Amino acid sequence: xxxxxxxxxxxxxxxxxxxxxxxxxxxxxxxxxxxxxxxxxxxxxxxxxxxxxxxxxxxxxxxxxxxxxxxxxxxxxxxxxxxxxxxxxxxxxxxxxxxxxxxxxxxxxxxxxxxxxxxxxxxxxxxxxxxxxxxxxxxxxxxxxxxxxxxxxxxxxxxxxxxxxxxxxxxxxxxxxxxxxxxxxxxxxxxxxxxxxxxxxxxxxxxxxxxxxxxxxxxxxxxxxxxxxxxxxxxxxxxxxxxxxxxxxxxxxxxxxxxxxxxxxxxxxxxxxxxxxxxxxxxxxxxxxxxxxxxxxx
Amino acid sequence: xxxxxxxxxxxxxxxxxxxxxxxxxxxxxxxxxxxxxxxxxxxxxxxxxxxxxxxxxxxxxxxxxxxxxxxxxxxxxxxxxxxxxxxxxxxxxxxxxxxxxxxxxxxxxxxxxxxxxxxxxxxxxxxxxxxxxxxxxxx
Numbered sequence: 266x267x268x269x270x271x272x273x274x275x276x277x278x279x280x281x282x283x284x285x286x287x288x289x290x291x292x293x294x295x296x297x298x299x300x301x302x303x304x305x306x307x308x309x310x311x312x313x314x315x316x317x318x319x320x321x322x323x324x325x326x327x328x329x330x331x332x333x334x335x336x337x338x339x340x341x342x343x344x345x346x347x348x349x350x351x352x353x354x355x356x357x358x359x360x361x362x363x364x365x366x367x368x369x370x371x372x373x374x375x376x377x378x379x380x381x382x383x384x385x386x387x388x389x390x391x392x393x394x395x396x397x398x399x400x401x402x403x404x405x406x407x408x409x410x411x412x413x414x415x416x417x418x419x420x421x422x423x424x425x426x427x428x429x430x431x432x433x434x435x436x437x438x439x440x441x442x443x444x445x446x447x448x449x450x451x452x453x454x455x456x457x458x459x460x461x462x463x464x465x466x467x468x469x470x471x472x473x474x475x476x477x478x479x480x481x482x483x484x485x486x487x488x489x490x491x492x493x494x495x496x497x498x499x500x501x502x503x504x505x506x507x508x509x510x511x512x513x514x515x516x517x518x519x520x521x522x523x524x525x526x527x528x529x530x531x532x533x534x535x536x537x538x539x540x541x542x543x544x545x546x547x548x549x550x551x552x553x554x555x556x557x558x559x560x561x562x563x
Numbered sequence: 564x565x566x567x568x569x570x571x572x573x574x575x576x577x578x579x580x581x582x583x584x585x586x587x588x589x590x591x592x593x594x595x596x597x598x599x600x601x602x603x604x605x606x607x608x609x610x611x612x613x614x615x616x617x618x619x620x621x622x623x624x625x626x627x628x629x630x631x632x633x634x635x636x637x638x639x640x641x642x643x644x645x646x647x648x649x650x651x652x653x654x655x656x657x658x659x660x661x662x663x664x665x666x667x668x669x670x671x672x673x674x675x676x677x678x679x680x681x682x683x684x685x686x687x688x689x690x691x692x693x694x695x696x697x698x699x700x701x702x
Contacts, residue, residue, distance in 0.1 A: 316622040316679060319606050322629060322700055329702045417596065417605050424607060466628065473677040476624055480679075516676050518655045523662075529600065529632075530667045532658045534675040536651065538627055 306487050310436045313484050314427060317443055317477060319420065320363040320450035323470065324370040327457055330466060334371040338453045339364040340562045342383040347563065351391060352494040355438040356561045358387045359445025362423055367453065369415055374407055377415075391438065393429065396422050437492065440484045444498065445561065447477055452558050455551035462544060471547055472540035475509045482506060501557045508549045513541040586612040592695025595636040600671065603632050603699030611635070611645060611684045613692035620683040623698065625674040630701050633682060634669040635660070637694040642666035644689030647696065652679040661687065 340360050348354045365380040381402055388394040405415040430439045451474055458467040482502050489496040519535035588610035596605050611619050625631055637643030644666060649657040657680070660667040666687075686692050 312622065315607070316624055318624050318626065321604060321606075322626060325604060325700075325702055326629075420605055469627065469677075473626055476678060480624070514677065516652075516678060518651060518653065518676075520655075521657050523658065525662065525667060528667065529669045529671050530658065530660060530662070532649075532670060532672045534657070534673055536655075536657075536676040538676040538678065540677070 307431065307434065307436055310440065310484060310487060311431050313480050314431075314436070314439055314443060317447065317480060319366075320446045321366045321370065321416070321420065323450040323454055324363075324367045326466070326470060327367075327453070328370050330464070332457050332461070334367075334373055335456075336368075336373070336376055338456045339367065339376075339380075340449070340558075342379045344562055345383050345386060348387065348390075350494075351438065352441065352492075353561065354387050354390050355441035356445035356498075358384060358391065359442040359447070360449040360558075360562065361387065362419075362442070363446045363449035363453070365419060366416075369412065369419065372412060378403060378407075388426075393426050396426050396429070437488050437495065440481075440488070441495070441498075444481050444485070447474075447481060448554065448558055448561070451550075452554050455547065455554055458547055459551060468542050468547060469540045471550060472512045472514065472542035475512050475514060478502065478506060478509055498557075501560070505550070505553045505557065508546065508553050511543075511546050515539050515541070586691065586693030588612045588693055588695050590695070591636045591638065591693065592697060595634050595695050595697035598634050598636065598669070599697055599699035600632050600669070602701045603630075604701060606698045606700055609682070609684070609696040609698070611694040611696055613686060618683050618685045620681055622679055622681050624678065625672070625676075625680045627674055627677040628702070630671060630673040632669060632671050632699045632701075633696060635666075635684075635694055635696050636668075637689070638691050642668040643691060643694065644687045645694045646685045646687050648683045648685065650681040650683065651676065654681070 340357065342361070344357075348357050361380055361384050365377060365384060368374075368377040368380055381397075381399070385394060385397045385399055388397055402415070402418060405411040405418065427439045427442070430436055430442075451471070454467060454471055454474075458464060458471060461467060482499060485495050485499040485502060489499050516538040517536060519537075521535055522533045523530050524533075525531070592608035592610055595608065599605060607621075607623070609619075609621050613619075633647055633649070635642040635645050635647055637645055642660065646659060646661045646666065647670060648659045649670065649672060651657055658670050658672060660670055682696075682698070684694070684696065
């Protein structure tokens with residue numbers, strides 16, 4: 266009887282283990298970054314994680330405003346071997362995720378394949394490699410007509426990973442992954458703005474990141490007591506926040522109007538916001554971002 | 564021994580039946596993705612199922628100069644009494660998908676004010692209390 270019950274537990278346990286590695290190995294790998302997560306914190310973390318915009322929005326902005334593709338802005342896939350802790354793997358998974366989105370938006374399939382392969386390797390190390398079907402993605406990357414499908418699959422993959430990590434009480438990896446992705450998008454935007462100093466849209470985009478930074482700092486603050494890596498990252502973000510304190514965002518609310526066109530309610534937004542940011546602020550933000558990114562990618 | 568098999572078998576079978584009768588918001592939200600308007604890039608899916616609260620709420624940071632689309636998919640036709648309400652960071656109402664007793668299944672929102680927005684789903688004369696939703700964007 267005992268053997269039967271033990272056997273049933275074992276079967277159930279194994280059926281619930283989706284990883285490529287054993288749970289034991291995943292546990293050992295996670296020891297270098299395993300903050301305690303209680304349910305109340307987890308709920309708030311998940312809520313904030315959901316609201317952080319996709320870095321893809323910035324890549325689309327850059328492409329559609331006519332800015333040229335520049336692979337030099339990105340983190341080289343050759344740096345992969347440097348990332349030997351889950352802390353660095355998760356942050357750089359986010360960075361490479363943004364880089365992949367950037368290559369996809371610009372339809373740079375050869376670079377895209379390299380980034381996809383790098384992401385798959387990092388994801389395997391984090392025991393989430395099962396979410397990437399490389400054959401399907403490689404097929405989509407090879408044909409620019411498949412851009413929509415490619416973007417859909419990669420976006421869905423990253424959303425699924427975040428959901429999975431949350432159910433596994435490994436949301437801290439989601440937080441790092443998201444922080445890396447956001448930082449890379451900010452870095453790329455700052456580099457493009459440096460080349461195009463008169464572009465007001467880019468300046469506003471950089472200034473608007475103040476709201477995201479505040480949310481990311483809030484996320485990191487949940488882990489600062491239990492994880493010195495995340496506490497260090499939060500301290501770096503606090504430095505960036507001091508620079509952002511000079512950026513002033515003013516919002517005015519006015520009720521919106523709408524009309525229904527072909528079954529879609531099209532809103533006319535009568536509210537507005539203005540972002541006050543100087544060239545000096547942008548240069549300071551660029552330098553601070555570059556410093557934090559260098560720590561993560563080196 | 565027989566009892567153990569009966570119990571285990573029953574648990575598996577009953578859990579299967581239970582799952583089948585539940586709301587499949589995951590599938591409904593996935594079905595919503597291709598229904599995003601032309602030119603919109605997919606961002607997120609949201610599950611809309613009645614839990615402990617009378618509503619389901621998510622938030623997202625919208626960016627000035629970007630147009631967003633939120634749509635609703637329900638098991639029956641159209642939005643099946645599911646209303647999506649959009650509010651800004653200060654909880655000012657920006658849009659509601661119920662107009663003149665009609666339930667609109669998609670909202671297009673060209674954002675003019677960067678900030679946190681709350682996307683709230685409520686149930687009004689719905690038959691299922693179950694649905695899915697997708698969020699997309701375009702510049």
